[in-house]
Amino acid sequence: MTFRAYRIVKFIIMLILVALTIVALDYGIAWIPIPAGLLAVIAMLLARRRVKEVVVDERNYAIANRASRFTFQVGATILAFIGVTLEALNRGGHPELHPYALTLIYSAIGLLVIYIFSTLYYSGKLGGGVEE
Amino acid sequence: MARISNNIRRLRFDNNEMTQEELAVKAGCTRQTIIALEQGKYVPSIELGFRIARAFNVRLEDVFQYEG
Numbered sequence: 001m002t003f004r005a006y007r008i009v010k011f012i013i014m015l016i017l018v019a020l021t022i023v024a025l026d027y028g029i030a031w032i033p034i035p036a037g038l039l040a041v042i043a044m045l046l047a048r049r050r051v052k053e054v055v056v057d058e059r060n061y062a063i064a065n066r067a068s069r070f071t072f073q074v075g076a077t078i079l080a081f082i083g084v085t086l087e088a089l090n091r092g093g094h095p096e097l098h099p100y101a102l103t104l105i106y107s108a109i110g111l112l113v114i115y116i117f118s119t120l121y122y123s124g125k126l127g128g129g130v131e132e
Numbered sequence: 133m134a135r136i137s138n139n140i141r142r143l144r145f146d147n148n149e150m151t152q153e154e155l156a157v158k159a160g161c162t163r164q165t166i167i168a169l170e171q172g173k174y175v176p177s178i179e180l181g182f183r184i185a186r187a188f189n190v191r192l193e194d195v196f197q198y199e200g
Contacts (some may be wrong), residue, residue, distance in 0.1 A: 057161040058177050059168060 001050040009047045013040050072115060080108040138196045141170050143188045158187035 001009075017033075017040045024032035083104030090098040144150045152166040159166075160183055161176075168174035169184075176184065185192045 053157060054160055054162055057165055058180060059162070059165040059174055062174075 001047065001052065003051055003053050003055050006047050006051045010044055013043050013047075016040070072111065076108050076111045076115075079104050079111070083108060135199050136175050136196055137172065137199055138169060140166065140184065140195060143190065143195060147188055155184070155187055159183040 017036055020036050021033040024030070024036075083101050086097045086101035086104065090101055140155070144152070144155060152163050152170075156163045156166050159180065161180060165174065165176070165180075169176060181192055181196055185195045188195065
């Protein structure tokens with residue numbers, strides 16, 4: 001199966017699932033969408049396994065790599081900036097903002113910690129850490 | 133712009149006008165990657181470079197040139 005055919009099959013499965021869910025809810029049978037959803041996932045996985053052509057390659061990983069890095073940099077910066085702004089407002093007479101400021105600042109710190117540990121992990125995995 | 137150029141488009145036409153899809157299947161990558169390579173927007177890994185060269189039955193340096 002080509003990737004194009006797979007996408008068509010996936011679209012049809014989704015259409016059937018949505019139609020089934022609407023009909024089931026209309027008739028008041030709320031449990032039907034759950035097994036239907038599971039069956040849809042299984043059907044899509046089976047169809048995906050029949051795809052012969054390469055769908056993801058190194059270029060996709062390179063794109064994901066850059067996008068993740070950009071998302072991290074922008075996300076962490078925005079979180080830290082808003083967190084610090086809220087903390088400044090807190091000290092300027094808005095104590096109700098303190099928990100939000102702390103949440104955002106700690107989230108930014110948490111992201112940085114995850115980034116540092118994942119960088120160390122991948123540095124070790126990909127070599128280049130210690131001279132031999 | 134990449135400092136590594138390639139002859140993929142010419143090599144495809146020299147090989148019975150091989151399509152981008154056929155080359156992608158032979159090299160084990162996506163057609164979008166072949167398009168990006170031909171446009172000079174993407175520089176492949178050494179492994180993919182070798183696979184592309186092998187798809188054309190030529191040496192790596194017959195496909196890619198370093199213009200440093």
